[in-house]
Amino acid sequence: MHWSDVIAQRLTERGNDHIIATGITPSGEFHIGHLREILTGDMIARAARRSGLNAELVFVVDNADPLRKVYPFLDKSYEDFIGHQLGSIPAPDKDGKPDWRRFEEEGWSYGDHFLQPFLEALKQIGVEPRLIPNLTSYREGKFADSAKKACDNPDAIREIIERVSGRELPSNWFPWQPLDSKGSLDGLDVTGYNYPMVTWTDKDGNTGESNISKGEGKLPWRLDWPAKWGFNHITCEPFGKDHGAAGGSYATGVEIAAFFGHEPPQSLVYEWISLRGKGAMSSSSGNTVGPIEALRLVPPEILRLLIANSKPNKAIEFDTGMGLVNLADQYERLASRNFDEELSNDSLSRRQRVQIEDAQAALRLSMTTSTQEAKATSVSFRHLALLAQIKPKDEDIWSSLIESGAITNPNSVLSDRLERMRAWIDSEHFPEEMRIMILNEPDAASLGELDEEQRNLIPIIAGELQNAQWTAEGISLAFKNAANSADAPMRSMYRACYAMFMGSERGPRLAPILANCIRDEVCNLAQSCADSV
Template sequence: ERFNENGWNYADHFLNPFLEALKTIGVRPRIVKNLASYQTGMFSECSKIACDNADKIREIIERVSGRELSDSWFPWSPLDSSGSLEGVTVTGYDFPLVHFIDSKGNKGSSDITKGEGKLPWRIDWPAKWAWIGVTCEAFGKDHGASGGSYDTGKEICQLFGYDAPQPLVYEWISLKGKGAMSSSSGNTIGPMEALELVPPEILRFLIAESKPSKAIEFDAGMSLVNLADEYERSCARNLTLELSDDSLSRRRKVQLEDLMGAVRLSSIERNSKSDSSNVSFRHLALLAQTKSNDQLVWDSLGLNSSNPPSSILIDRLEKMRTWIESPHFPEEMRIKIINDAPIEMLQNFSDDEKLVLANLTEMLENCSWDLDSIASCIVDSAKSIEKSPRIAYGVSYICLMGAKKGPRLAPILVELNQREIVNQFRLCLENVN
């Protein structure tokens, strides 16, 4: 419907979400649309040079790329009467017209000054360098390979009277376990989908901390947690002070300078302070799963009307809840407290496990509900009968989560209601006797 009624096209369908994602991460490029540029004559001069020098360009492409072009090849691809570039064969050229015959045998002419066609990719690219005035071009390693698009482009660019821009070749971004991202193969995660899960400053940090020649493996699981926590730790450091240490080795100074640059480039707004939430991803993931609403999260963090959460933290919590509901959230961090007794698992408890459960239930009921006290209760419930704390943790996971293992327990329990936890243990105790 949008294609027919709103002038929507194939490029808009893919470009607009990408531009929206760029805006979200603080990148606001100047957009030069190819179709409009052809139609307004911006390519006219380069197109004429290309058509006038068809033999020279053919020689460059065949020599540099090592592939042979067909006899019907021409450095202009006309649009046929149905608006297609496919199946069109050039039959002649008389500036500004390129004459052709389409796949149905219809003859026609394409005016290169009015955008009634386009230059083939290997010529279109250097033509843009020339008329836009590009001085540095970043591109994937496939275009930078020997005999690739850049190698042919830098020679063709000379015909347009322009020196090729400085190249910046970058590695591909891969999805963990799935290989290189590729829109043609469907192996990709959409930019807006990624930004629903990952704070924009963390995505920027992922790119900024990596050298262009290093392949990036995007993982929306545990690697994201580690990356986000690394970013928070880096923002909390006084890197300027660390760099002032005269005893640092040159290698260490370079590492600190690179990290300082990565943190600075991660900021959404230019010259602004680092976009840190001051709450680790791990802790926020825990709170988002143990607190039923945002206000309870803020209460746990000691935030209130006089010390409200920052806009960054509010956004991060929203993304965290989306991430938890997605298939990308790591299972080892998923928290699900049960409210019934896992009868089958309890029936397999040994006498030692039953004793530990009885001890733990009593100790938790009478302990101060803080992190250290809870951790001590778990350990002491087993040590009191001269058994390994591993038994106590196993008993706890079975009673609370219906599983034999899970995430760190004490930080989870301290965020939950003491009475409800003790009641759950008592329910399990009743079902093992």
């Protein structure tokens, strides 16, 4: 059974109506790691609906969380905002400086700034969750009940956290973080509590009051999370392994939720995504690939497949090079399979059956809409990468594909893919081994590997090219003439050509590539090869 169906089955035991929650702090640029959170939730929601449940996906935007530090992409003036809530401070402009104008005129906050592009990527990828800005929930008093219960019984909460997490809380710990007069959550000591007011003093001895029912402050994370499970009626939530460890915030959350008087959601812990060879993704270190950037290179279905086809507890190494090629080709293979036919075979073992069913589910979840049918384009990623490199004009690619019988008409899926393919080829991520390179000078090693017959062809090829008409057909003809005049098989001829022009044993069809190269350079290269053997 696919992992999303396993969770859906557990939800079935729990009831009919479900709210599946995801949540991210908009402290910096979103990356594909965050995509796993949302897509995991989206796939659970789809699986739940498939098994007949009502399921809604929500995205809690944790914009009540404070700014932790001045990240490298921020101007140092953000120093003043440390401890301030992300939804209540201005967004950085293109120089990293606070954009006060937009903040005051439009209310455009730091959190909005980073959230917006992510939402656009989500839309492309087929996910449109209901947004729940957490700061708004505080200001609307949604946290009031839980905050009251916690502040009325600080010792009970303290006991849970200390026992479950095994860490000791400071003696002045209080289950409410008040905002000071400037809007910071940092550095305050709670001095008293009389519902709904919490009194505090800051480092400089200033005192003030905070109303816990109006969001003049926030619950610490370990309470904030279980509290919102309650009033948002969350029944299921996937979260990263950081929250999932024993003694982590889910473990304390389960008990705190019970104390608040509601059931904790069905959990699903997922592993992190790292960037191949570069370690975990992190917004602050700049070691990221954004969802937008990823979508410029590959279609959304393929990004979805990455998540759908990996079990949540498997770490994913995102590889923007050959890994993407393999992933894309895997998608094509899946799309061209006939699963129903495969499953109708009665002699399948239980394992084989499970494997086919999971592949079918993964492909279904890769579609950007749940009703869409996967269609194979019958053109592999590799093939398209090749054509895109040798043919600058899209029409030439379509006519080549039609000629070879791969397609009958160019369609929107293919032209969309070609557009992304060209972006990928132009980017730093395109793998070297996929790049077609015509040599600048003879490659002695490759030429040395040729046998005598092949070596003898080199001067003949060089000569024929001199006289060839410089089109794909003309060059093709020159190759044929060369082979004929030496009475050699075409196979040897091509073997010699690849050694001459690409320094390899095999390669893509040469004539159209050479036709797109400068004639003199190719002829000079051929002549140098002839001279060197």
